[in-house]
Amino acid sequence: MPRGDKSSYTDKQKRQAEHIEESEKKEGKSEKEAERIAWATVNKQDGGGKKGGGSKSGD
Known part of the structure; x- marks a missing residue:
């Protein structure tokens, strides 16, 4: 993902x-500066863009 790309953010994060x-x-x-x-x-x-909903293995 190129720097400055906002596609990984949720709609809520973009509105905020x-x-x-x-x-x-x-x-x-x-x-x-405002941006x-x-x-x-x-x-x-929020720690950045969207969080993955993957599951962790119990190993």
């Missing part, structure tokens, strides 16, 4: 980032 980005822009941050802060916040909260 969008809301954070908007509020950062209202505080006077640039577009680029960086928004995705960093989502990553910190």
